[in-house]
Amino acid sequence: MYMVRVSGILDDFGDWPIDGAEERDGESWVYFSNQVVARSFAKANGGKLERARWEVNLDYQRSWTAKPVGTRWWIAPETDPEPAPEGRHRLTMRPGLVFGAGDHDTTCGTLEMMERVSFIGQSVFDLGTGTGILSEAAKVLGAASVIACDVEADASRMAHDRGIATFQGPSSALPDGRFDILLVNIPGYVHLDLAPEYSRLAKPNATLILSGYYEWQAERIEAALPEFSKRDQILLGDGWVASIFSHARATASSD
Ligand SMILES: C[S@@+](CC[C@H](N)C(=O)[O-])C[C@H]1O[C@@H](n2cnc3c(N)ncnc32)[C@H](O)[C@@H]1O
Numbered sequence: 001m002y003m004v005r006v007s008g009i010l011d012d013f014g015d016w017p018i019d020g021a022e023e024r025d026g027e028s029w030v031y032f033s034n035q036v037v038a039r040s041f042a043k044a045n046g047g048k049l050e051r052a053r054w055e056v057n058l059d060y061q062r063s064w065t066a067k068p069v070g071t072r073w074w075i076a077p078e079t080d081p082e083p084a085p086e087g088r089h090r091l092t093m094r095p096g097l098v099f100g101a102g103d104h105d106t107t108c109g110t111l112e113m114m115e116r117v118s119f120i121g122q123s124v125f126d127l128g129t130g131t132g133i134l135s136e137a138a139k140v141l142g143a144a145s146v147i148a149c150d151v152e153a154d155a156s157r158m159a160h161d162r163g164i165a166t167f168q169g170p171s172s173a174l175p176d177g178r179f180d181i182l183l184v185n186i187p188g189y190v191h192l193d194l195a196p197e198y199s200r201l202a203k204p205n206a207t208l209i210l211s212g213y214y215e216w217q218a219e220r221i222e223a224a225l226p227e228f229s230k231r232d233q234i235l236l237g238d239g240w241v242a243s244i245f246s247h248a249r250a251t252a253s254s255d
Contacts, residue, residue, distance in 0.1 A: 002051060004041050006028045008027070070115045077095075111137055114209060120141070124146045130158075135166070185210070199227045
């Protein structure tokens with residue numbers, strides 16, 4: 001996670017894909033998971049780029065409380081001693097700067113969409129795993145195998161500690177046509193870059209579950225995925241979207 005310190009209070013971030021912002025002593029501290037974007041933002045706003053310290057998030061993380069998500073999940077901070085209600089699986093929120101504790105709408109929306117897909121016996125790839133929360137959910141839903149990756153070392157370490165087979169780096173390390181289900185909760189502009197990668201990694205009958213983008217970005221993202229057809233979508237808080245796509249090659253072969 002990266003932080004840009006800008007002198008003065010910024011309240012309009014335009015189209016910059018920020019991950020958070022706060023006011024500190026007359027400065028704006030703006031957070032980004034992507035270093036290249038953070039550097040561009042710093043340059044455009046005369047700010048100073050730093051590696052974020054996770055302590056800055058402590059107050060916010062102390063405010064986390066347990067909550068139900070969809071029909072299957074119970075997301076709870078690691079300090080919460082209560083077990084999950086019957087029929088729900090507890091996904092523990094781990095503090096830190098790695099995205100995917102379970103507090104964000106896009107993580108919850110992806111978990112909700114995952115309930116609408118059969119994972120039993122499927123091979124799953126979780127691209128941009130963060131804390132590994134979606135991979136854990138895929139295992140609970142009966143996936144035969146789950147592999148995850150993240151470009152951030154802290155993230156792949158955290159997912160590994162969660163018991164997920166994960167590696168640090170881009171998905172290009174993986175062979176073609178390998179996965180039944182792809183889980184990708186990543187900012188909209190990254191989906192545009194990675195769209196060809198989803199086709200490469202997918203088996204002919206694959207399912208793609210996407211989130212991390214806004215409704216206003218959906219049309220461009222869908223246009224970048226000509227081999228996939230959208231079969232479901234939910235609108236989340238603040239205009240975020242979570243959606244399910246089917247690989248069009250499967251439809252073509254079953255005609
Ligand atoms: C929005 S977070 C999602 C985390 C988690 N999967 C969730 O749903 O809560 C996106 C993650 O993708 C990682 N990421 C961004 N670009 C990536 C890329 N090209 N390849 C792999 N990981 C990437 C980031 O480091 C970040 O941890």
